[in-house]
Amino acid sequence: MSDLKTIKRALLSVTDKSGLVEFARVLASNGTELVSTGGTAKALRDAGLDVKDISELTGFPEMLDGRVKTLHPVVHGGLLHRREDPAHVAAVEAHNIGPIDMVVVNLYAFEKTAAKPGVELEDLIENIDIGGPSMLRSGAKNFEDVAVVTDVADYAKLTEEMAANGGALSKATRWMLARKVFATTAAYDAAIASELEKRAATENDLPETLRVIAKRETSLRYGENPHQRAALYTDGSQFGIANAQKLQGKELSYNNLVDLDACWGLASEFEETAVAIIKHTNPCGVGQGNTVLEAYSRALEADPVSAFGGVIGINRPVDAAAATEIAKLFVEAIVAPDFSEEALQIFAAKKNLRLLKIQPKAVSTVLKQISGGYLVQDDDHIRVPASDLKVMTARKPTDDELKALQFAWTVCKHVKSNAIVYARVKDGFGQTVGIGAGQMSRVDAAKFGAVKAALPLAGTVAASDAFFPFPDGLEAIVAAGATAIIQPGGSVNDAKVVEAADRLGVTMLATGVRHFRHG
Structure with missing residues (x-):
């Protein structure tokens, strides 16, 4: 017995309509009856295709603002009954249920909705697809008889195979499509569970269960080095x-x-x-x-x-x-x-x-893999307004120094620790002058940043991502030419560091916030 199955009836209900009309035309040209819902049916009719509404198939109208339209025995009986089982065939015939040989469904864009800034819970809930996953799972469970298409990227190869087989698809293809369905619905449910758990968590909580579900977007030639495999995975949003x-x-x-x-x-x-x-x-x-x-x-x-x-x-x-x-x-x-x-x-x-x-995306949490598990932390998004900066020294900063210090402090947050950033204000705008990154000693970071400077260091300011444990780091910065320093403060030796700053005639501000970046 051939493992080819001819597609006599297809049910189409998609959120992503790219390539839909072209694929539906291929089905129609093979004599496939098209059944559809809502906006999908309209798109197909507007393209001149003959489409039966789902309500004609079920004999029951869509209701509850479209929440109930495909959740019906005629749909799921048409998908789930086994064509080679006489008892199944007799059962569906007794209830006038016809076979559905293909489902073309992609789901409400929950991840894209969740990624929108300020999206309300009500909007989020309305973008939880119920009928779509149900049809996908029913069809995929019965892949021996049903082809389930959830990825628009598969339209082209399915078109090619049906052209070669007189409108039929092989069991191997149906099995491949079924596996993709269960991966899709698993990721979809995980995204919903994670988002709702995140919204229910208190301000001080991270999720009780960490779900990392992402789709492979593309394989990369290699990782950090040629001997390492690598791929890019996405979160399903449009952002980042x-x-x-x-x-x-x-x-x-x-x-x-x-x-x-x-x-x-x-x-x-x-x-x-x-x-x-x-x-x-x-x-x-x-x-x-x-x-x-x-x-x-x-x-x-x-x-x-x-x-x-x-x-x-x-x-x-x-x-x-x-x-x-x-x-x-x-x-x-x-x-x-x-x-x-x-x-x-x-x-x-x-x-x-x-x-x-790029479409910008605010990152809320940062994930890092370690052996045996994961580390999760809030993104380092904190900003310190000028009003919260504490002048530690006798001399206060000038307006230009203050502006340059705030600029340097922002840049410093993105430099690997230990980090020292020299900067200046030129024509009212910030500019880095020298950056000392990833040094084991804060003194070395200060010296390395000065060595890297391609512009004059005299009159610059400097930012340190963590406090000075001793005056030597500050002294290295001043020796390089900086007149103002910004740092978190909080060292047991703050008094000695301030004393050195006053002796050298520079101004120093404390943020009260540290910006370590270990990688």
Whole structure:
């Protein structure tokens, strides 16, 4: 007996209508009867296809604002009965239930709804699909007789197979589709459970159960090194680096994606137009300006040597003026909210350059795998307003020093600890001057940041991601030329550090907040 099954009747009910009409035409051309619901039925009719409403099939109207339409014995009996079982066949015939040979369903976009800032619980609940998962599971359970399609990416290969088999699909294909269904519904239920648990948790709680469900978006050539396998998985939303739209360029690497996430996280911290140039997850230059070109020029000026081969994060749409200058530098990738048509034309000459268009996403928690488990923490999103800064020294900061200190403090949060950031204000906008990242000693971080400076250090300010345990770190910063320092404070030796600052004539502010970044 052949394992091919001809698709005589198909039930279509989709949220994502891309490719729907074309696939439905293929089915119709093979003599398949089309049954559909709501907006899907309308889309098919508007395309000139003959469609039967689900209510015609069930003899029962859609009700409760569409909550009940496919939850009916005619639908599930048509899906679940085994065609080779005489008792099953007799049962459905007794109740005038006809077979349904294919279900084409994708689910309400719960993850995308949950990712929207400020979405209300009521909207979230309404985007929990009931009928869709029920049909998917019924059809997948009976894959011996039913093909269940939940991924629009499968339309093309199913079309090809049906063309080769006179409108039929093989058992191997139906089995593949069934496995995909159960993976889809498992991820969907996990996303709902996680979101509702998160909303029910008190302010001081993290979820009792950690559910990490993500879909593989693409396999990568390799991981951090060529001998490591790697892939990109997404959370199903439209937001963030993992879901960014690649507009041009060669395949993104594991390291590209890690760096892009780092530079976007830094650039998006600022309300002003800002550009961050990242190398190996650490910033080598950050600048602000009235325009993207101004901000980029300041970021590049801070460390033009390290910027070569880096990635760039920009918190504004990229225009032609900025693109013209950026195109002069070898860059691996750029991420921004958008690119003008003129900018895209300029970048098109650099075919390997990856351009990513991103929809911003606020990160609430950070997940890190360790052997045997996971660490979860809140994202380090805290900002310290000027009114909460404590002047520790006799001298208070000037207005420019205060502005530069706040800029340096924001950048410092994105530098691997131990971290020291030298910065200045130029024409009213922040600019990094030297960055000491990932050093085992805070004194070494201060010295390394000074060594990396491509601009004059005299009159700069400095930010330290943690307090000074001794005056030596402060003294190294002042020796480099800085006149103002911002740090968390709270060391048992704060008095000695303040005494050294007063002796050296510099101003020092305490934030009361630490910004360790261990990786």
